[in-house]
Amino acid sequence: MKKILSFTVIIALMVSLLSACSSEEDTSASASDKKVVVGAKNFTEQFVLSKILAIYLKENGFEVEEKNNMASQVVRQALENKQVDLYWEYTGTSLVNYNKLDPISDSVEAYEKVKEVDKENGLVWLDQSPLNNTYTLMMREEKAKELGIESISDLAAYLNDGNKLSLGADAEFATRPDGIKGVEKAYGFKFGSSNIKKMDVGLFYQALRDGQVDVATGFSTDSRIKAFNLVNLEDDKSFFPAYNAGITVHEKTLEKYPELEELLKPLAEKISTETMTELNYQVDIEEKSETEVARKWLTENGLIEE
Amino acid sequence: MNNKRFVSFVIKLILFTLVGSFFAWSFKSGYYQLIIDDSEGFIFLLKQHINMVLLSSLLAIVLAIPMGILVTRPKFQKLQWLFMNTANLGQTIPSLAILALAMTWMGIGFKPAVFALFLYSLLPILRNTVAGIKSIDPDLLDAAKGIGYTPAQILLKIELPNAAYPIMAGIRTAVVINIGTAALAYLVGGGGLGDWIFTGIMMRDNSYLLSGAIPVTLLALLADQLVRLIEKLVISKGLRQSVTVSD
Numbered sequence: 001m002k003k004i005l006s007f008t009v010i011i012a013l014m015v016s017l018l019s020a021c022s023s024e025e026d027t028s029a030s031a032s033d034k035k036v037v038v039g040a041k042n043f044t045e046q047f048v049l050s051k052i053l054a055i056y057l058k059e060n061g062f063e064v065e066e067k068n069n070m071a072s073q074v075v076r077q078a079l080e081n082k083q084v085d086l087y088w089e090y091t092g093t094s095l096v097n098y099n100k101l102d103p104i105s106d107s108v109e110a111y112e113k114v115k116e117v118d119k120e121n122g123l124v125w126l127d128q129s130p131l132n133n134t135y136t137l138m139m140r141e142e143k144a145k146e147l148g149i150e151s152i153s154d155l156a157a158y159l160n161d162g163n164k165l166s167l168g169a170d171a172e173f174a175t176r177p178d179g180i181k182g183v184e185k186a187y188g189f190k191f192g193s194s195n196i197k198k199m200d201v202g203l204f205y206q207a208l209r210d211g212q213v214d215v216a217t218g219f220s221t222d223s224r225i226k227a228f229n230l231v232n233l234e235d236d237k238s239f240f241p242a243y244n245a246g247i248t249v250h251e252k253t254l255e256k257y258p259e260l261e262e263l264l265k266p267l268a269e270k271i272s273t274e275t276m277t278e279l280n281y282q283v284d285i286e287e288k289s290e291t292e293v294a295r296k297w298l299t300e301n302g303l304i305e306e
Numbered sequence: 307m308n309n310k311r312f313v314s315f316v317i318k319l320i321l322f323t324l325v326g327s328f329f330a331w332s333f334k335s336g337y338y339q340l341i342i343d344d345s346e347g348f349i350f351l352l353k354q355h356i357n358m359v360l361l362s363s364l365l366a367i368v369l370a371i372p373m374g375i376l377v378t379r380p381k382f383q384k385l386q387w388l389f390m391n392t393a394n395l396g397q398t399i400p401s402l403a404i405l406a407l408a409m410t411w412m413g414i415g416f417k418p419a420v421f422a423l424f425l426y427s428l429l430p431i432l433r434n435t436v437a438g439i440k441s442i443d444p445d446l447l448d449a450a451k452g453i454g455y456t457p458a459q460i461l462l463k464i465e466l467p468n469a470a471y472p473i474m475a476g477i478r479t480a481v482v483i484n485i486g487t488a489a490l491a492y493l494v495g496g497g498g499l500g501d502w503i504f505t506g507i508m509m510r511d512n513s514y515l516l517s518g519a520i521p522v523t524l525l526a527l528l529a530d531q532l533v534r535l536i537e538k539l540v541i542s543k544g545l546r547q548s549v550t551v552s553d
Contacts, residue, residue: 071507071508071509072508073508073509073510073511074507074508074510077510168495170508171492171501171504171505171508171509172508172509174505175505175509175511175514176509193344193346193347193350194346194347194350197415197495197497198492198495198497198501198504198505199414199492199493199494199495200492200493200494200495203414203494203495206413206414207414207495210413212413212414212415212495
């Protein structure tokens with residue numbers, strides 16, 4: 001009796017396991033379904049942008065699977081392998097980081113160049129948005145005033161004088177050629193690896209505000225810069241390239257769904273740097289959910305019905 | 307008899323060949339060049355890692371062993387099940403969750419990392435201390451009482467030496483797990499070799515990944531051997547039996 005019972009339980013478990021595995025494949029079998037995978041990086045702006053994209057596509061008859069929270073290199077590789085069909089990328093990131101080319105500060109030039117280069121990689125850039133989310137170096141307002149540092153050149157001078165400051169950066173910024181290494185080269189100074197504290201992307205602003213680091217990496221559209229009394233150091237040598245956001249799509253996905261290009265045009269057109277900062281603010285400071293914020297923005301801009 | 311030995315020999319041979327060829331391949335591919343190129347960075351992270359592990363382990367030992375002793379005193383018999391159940395429950399909480407909780411209480415950096423590692427190391431040591439003391443033959447304790455030992459003497463001369471092996475095994479387990487878990491400290495800004503491991507994951511760069519992960523592995527192996535050495539020195543030969551304790 002016991003043997004039969006345990007046998008039955010095992011069979012039941014196996015069946016449920018197998019059906020769980022195979023059920024994923026069943027949904028993609030029907031030809032009438034339009035299905036795409038939307039990717040996103042690992043910070044607030046990306047979550048909001050990908051939510052906007054996902055909700056918009058869903059309202060237009062697509063079945064969307066969302067894969068969030070990947071570092072740049074990871075989501076880019078996912079796109080190249082078609083594990084992700086499309087995601088929001090930044091022109092400068094692709095130009096300097098993935099394609100190892102020199103940074104270009106002019107938005108239009110950067111876009112044209114990266115569009116051309118990535119076409120050879122099998123990826124298509126849809127229209128870019130006016131949103132330019134560049135890396136910045138931030139300091140606490142009072143500390144910057146105290147040390148008389150307003151630009152990155154000032155920072156370089158201060159450190160070259162033999163002073164020490166700590167930098168909060170994430171693994172990406174600390175290693176990328178358009179990250180701290182590039183800045184140090186362009187401005188001629190070094191933090192020193194023992195002064196660079198690595199931490200996860202979301203923690204910079206807090207760490208800087210609470211005094212755990214003196215300088216930190218920032219994204220220019222992050223609303224916490226103003227909210228936490230932080231200041232951006234001026235990039236007086238224009239080291240950081242243009243980082244306009246645009247949707248990159250795998251060419252096969254576009255071949256399958258050519259309507260995507262026209263459909264997604266309005267999204268790019270309507271997102272400016274100010275808009276994005278405001279949306280980021282709603283999520284980071286007002287603590288609203290990305291879904292709520294994305295939905296509201298789409299409705300207000302007449303892109304979906306409510 | 308011979309059959310078993312032969313089989314275990316063959317298995318060891320296969321494992322060594324696999325691990326050996328992995329090392330040969332990764333060395334040839336130059337994945338460890340990073341340690342040489344950025345030796346300053348490597349040593350800094352290594353020191354951070356070791357500091358985190360040492361501090362949290364010492365704190366755990368200093369708290370867990372007395373707790374284990376306290377909980378096995380006849381006065382606290384009733385509380386014993388409570389402690390042990392809490393300890394077991396605590397062990398099931400994933401280390402990542404403990405790190406996250408520590409971060410919400412203590413901010414980021416060295417402190418929450420050490421605190422989380424300390425919490426995580428408490429449990430194996432506590433459990434083993436209690437199990438070790440409980441496993442002592444009650445006849446021994448009876449005999450000790452019979453010849454007039456005070457409770458303090460019983461503790462120092464009978465209970466602790468007899469429980470020494472499981473206690474050290476618990477410390478050994480805790481330290482080895484600690485070294486691995488410390489790699490997660492990057493997530494709370496605590497540094498350590500985990501910085502390179504996560505950099506490797508995010509930048510899809512095997513150099514960073516291996517240059518961080520292999521040293522952590524080697525560190526764990528080294529620590530294991532070191533504690534075994536200490537065991538040999540501290541525990542007299544007669545007590546060195548293979549006691550079956552959990553972990």
